[in-house]
Amino acid sequence: MTPERTAGSEAAGAARGPRPIPAREVRRLLDAPPGQRARVFAAADRARRAAVGDEVFLRGIVEFSNRCARNCRYCGIRAGRTDLRRYAMDESEILDAAQAMAACGVTTVVLQSGESDAFGDARFARLVERIKRETPLAVTGSCGVRPEAVFRRWRDAGMDRYLVRFETSDPRLYARLHPGDRLEARLEALARLRALGVQTGSGFLIGLPGETLETLAENILLCRRLDLDMAGIGPFIPHPATPLGGAANACASDPERFLLALAVLRLAHPRAHIPATTAFDAVFPGTGRNRALQCGANVFMPSFTPRAHRGDYRLYPGKPCVDEAPGDCAACVVGRLRLLGRPIGRGPGHAFGRRLARSRTSGTSSRTSSAAAAACDQGPAPVCSM
Numbered sequence: 001m002t003p004e005r006t007a008g009s010e011a012a013g014a015a016r017g018p019r020p021i022p023a024r025e026v027r028r029l030l031d032a033p034p035g036q037r038a039r040v041f042a043a044a045d046r047a048r049r050a051a052v053g054d055e056v057f058l059r060g061i062v063e064f065s066n067r068c069a070r071n072c073r074y075c076g077i078r079a080g081r082t083d084l085r086r087y088a089m090d091e092s093e094i095l096d097a098a099q100a101m102a103a104c105g106v107t108t109v110v111l112q113s114g115e116s117d118a119f120g121d122a123r124f125a126r127l128v129e130r131i132k133r134e135t136p137l138a139v140t141g142s143c144g145v146r147p148e149a150v151f152r153r154w155r156d157a158g159m160d161r162y163l164v165r166f167e168t169s170d171p172r173l174y175a176r177l178h179p180g181d182r183l184e185a186r187l188e189a190l191a192r193l194r195a196l197g198v199q200t201g202s203g204f205l206i207g208l209p210g211e212t213l214e215t216l217a218e219n220i221l222l223c224r225r226l227d228l229d230m231a232g233i234g235p236f237i238p239h240p241a242t243p244l245g246g247a248a249n250a251c252a253s254d255p256e257r258f259l260l261a262l263a264v265l266r267l268a269h270p271r272a273h274i275p276a277t278t279a280f281d282a283v284f285p286g287t288g289r290n291r292a293l294q295c296g297a298n299v300f301m302p303s304f305t306p307r308a309h310r311g312d313y314r315l316y317p318g319k320p321c322v323d324e325a326p327g328d329c330a331a332c333v334v335g336r337l338r339l340l341g342r343p344i345g346r347g348p349g350h351a352f353g354r355r356l357a358r359s360r361t362s363g364t365s366s367r368t369s370s371a372a373a374a375a376c377d378q379g380p381a382p383v384c385s386m
């Protein structure tokens, strides 16, 4: 595939696609009995193809720090865990990871950490600038809620996208699970990012204790109302070292509903980038992310966190790939996509039909696209040599 065809493909994706299903259908399809779900999955797969094409965009994730000031009651790296080794990668280590993923043909780096300013907001801005200057990668941040001035500074440094998951659309459930935090604060952060011209991503956990089918439907509809560029969802998996360690997933007796939620999300919000999140593999070992890609997902996020840190960034138990090296994850995704007959997305994989960030490095979008496409054009598929 040539870069020109890639650009054309994205433009075509912006201009076409099925209409979102109405709200009443969201609720009805989430309640589809097992015998009817294959049709929902097939409809979501068709909607994904019509709206965003067959390409699967690779976003390499670097979990650069597990320090967090919050105490979300389900999270394996919550501040209250004193038994956990806390770490923060230094800038050169993060930059090495970014360069390694660029060499593998990955076109976006996702910089993820707990919600803490321990790393330093100015230092993060410098890191983004260096990545934009020294690699062809698009940059996504995922470090929690920050003041508008910080988001602006990061945008000006070249940050293309930012993720802030709302986790549940039910404000009371949100308050119960997130001590000292409010759902509104998350939604306001998304609005601030949007106003700054940063591509926004959010999403939710499926099956939080106390969640109903109505909550799940409302979660999906909130993704649509927010007009998210990226919507990431995954099952709640109780972590034994957290206050919710003994709680069951609200859909525990029907795990296929996790995939059903993803399929309905695609039908309700056809033009979003939707990742096949790692937690699907924790629930369906070895096949979960493949199945997610077959019922609506179009993004895969191989881990480039150094092996030395992976065990300390377990948000939930059974997290896959903890013992793998970064190159293993890159090779694994290539094999999976070959098996599924899906091409790897070329170019940065920006939002479909969205204006891009007004960063002072505004030339980076096209530079990223052409450089990454050029890297991809060196071979039929990126194969990591690490």
Ligand code: SF4
Residues within 6 Å of the ligand: 068, 069, 070, 071, 072, 075, 076, 077, 078, 079, 113, 114, 115, 144
């Ligand atoms: S979910 Fe995020 S903000 Fe909450 S404790 Fe975990 S890392 Fe921190």
